[in-house]
Amino acid sequence: MPELPEVETVCRILSPDLLGCRIERVTLNRKDVIAHPRASVFAEALCPKTATAITRRGKYIQILFDDRARLIVHLRMTGCLLILPREAPQEKHTHVILDLSSGLQMRYIDPRRFGRLWFFRAGEEDRLSGIHKLGMEPLDPELCAASLGKTLLRRKKMLKECLLDQQIVAGIGNIYADEILFAARLSPKRPACSLKADELARLAAAIPACIDEYIHKNQTTREDYIQSQGRSYRSTPFLKIYGHAGDPCPLCGKPLVQAVIAQRSSVFCEACQR
Ligand SMILES: [Zn+2]
Incomplete structure (x- = not known):
């Protein structure tokens, strides 16, 4: 499942082919991926709008238009956005196609169909996508020991569960939660409220x-992004912890252990992460 770094990659890759383009036609092969408004309204409302910015909030992609309307996409498990020439063969599971004025098409492909698209007109409040509930952005200077402490020290839940909670910090999923906790040398099982000042820091x-x-x-x-359908992430070979259960800990050499925490599989070092 794409997490913040992968969603950021998608935004950066799509940006040059999308910005400045007008949407000329919308084809909906599967209407159930459209969360808001009704599919027929969605298709009509998008034409003809010109994309002026593509940004990310947590794991959400936001495409902004010239009239301040916005399209929001959450890729969830297997969703993918590709910009391709019109003549490029249509992949199985292509649910939404936007014809762009450049002659290219932006396609939403999603084999498992958990991903969703929302369209909001200028000034329309978004209480549906979940963006309004998101917590701090990991790269926002607002995120510091004090602001984290304010939220975490009130919670008895385990740290791993807190990191996965999008209302605390946005964009972190199972993979990067394990990497972050290893980097911070904190056990995923630690109750959040037990953190000391140096640990919060x-x-x-x-x-x-x-x-x-x-x-x-x-x-x-x-080219690589299109080739891999946006699904082969470059960071995978660099992960130190996730997917490395049983391998030696990069710090102490003891085998990394795997445990189910908050219903998710977690990998960590029992010696280094306390
Ligand atoms: Zn270790």
Whole structure:
């Protein structure tokens, strides 16, 4: 599942082919991926709008238009946005096609169909997509030991669960939660309220450092992105913890252990992460 660094990559890759283009036609092969408004209204409302910006909030992609309307996309498990020539063969599971004035098409492809698209007119309030509930952005200077402490020290839940909670910090999923907790040398099982000041400071530093590192590692070319259908992430070979259960800990050499925490599989070092 794409997390913040992967969604950031998608925005950066799509940006040059999308910005300045007008949407001329919308084809909906599957209407159930459109969360708002009704599918027929969605298709009509998008034409003809010109995309002026593509941004990310948490794991959401936001495409802004010239009249201040916006299209929001959440890729969830297997969603993918590709910009391709009109004549490019249509992949299986292509649910939405936007014909762009450049002659290219932006296509939404999603084999498992958990991803969703929302369209909001200028000034229309978004209480539906979930963006309004998101917590701090990992790279926002607002995220610091003090602001994290304000939220975490009130919670008895385990740290891993808190990191996955999008209302605390946005954009972190199972993979980067494990990497962040290793970088901060904190056990995923620690109750959030038990963190000491130095531990909060380590966590507050590890979150942006990790996310920034993997955004950088994820950089890919447009060609590779299209080739892999936006699904082969460059950062995977660089992950230190996730997917490495049983491997030696990069710090102490003891085997990394795997446990189910908050219904998610977690990998960590029992010696280094306390
Ligand atoms: Zn270790």
